[in-house]
Amino acid sequence: MGRKQSLEANDEPKHPTKQENGVFDVAKLAKFDGTNSSQLIFIGIKDKVYDVSHMRQFYGKDAPYGCFAGKDATIALAKNSLTTEFIPKPGAKIYDLSVLDESETKALDDWAVFFDRKYEVVGTLKY
Ligand code: HEM
Secondary structure, eight states: OOOOHHHHHOOOOOOOOOOOOOEEEEEHHHHOOOTTTTOOEEEETTTTEEEGGGGGGHHSSTTTTTGGSSBBOOHHHHHOOOOGGGGGOOTTTOOGGGGGOOOHHHHHHHHHHHHHHSSSEEEEEEO
């Protein structure tokens, strides 16, 4: 390996800008909670998966919104909850958005717009 090549290898960014695009179920999403070797942090909202890795101050371990790291945050965001109560576990059935009332639906839609504007979509969330 040449000198330039090995330098490039050492300079490899911790958070590559291009992530694997694809389909995530809750179990696959859970691997991207920032604690795995790649250190990537993904969050699912409705049918999309967002890369929030560069906002570790919000979503990293012990950060205020770390509870959403590697999780489907759909219902939790709709219900303005930071507990695990509304975070689906692997094998869970897809959330039923019709259980949300009008203000929860509005809150969720606002969050979806916020994430669409701020973060890169890296995949689709499927159950
Ligand atoms: C006392 C209650 C809360 C306070 C004072 C608070 C405060 C804040 C502040 C100041 C920011 C903006 C940080 C910045 O841009 O520098 C923020 C962002 C955010 N908050 Fe809260 N928050 C509260 C509750 C919640 C709850 C209950 C949720 C979710 C259920 C939530 C979810 C979020 C999310 C997702 C962001 C966006 C982070 C991003 O930019 O990706 N917050 N909050």
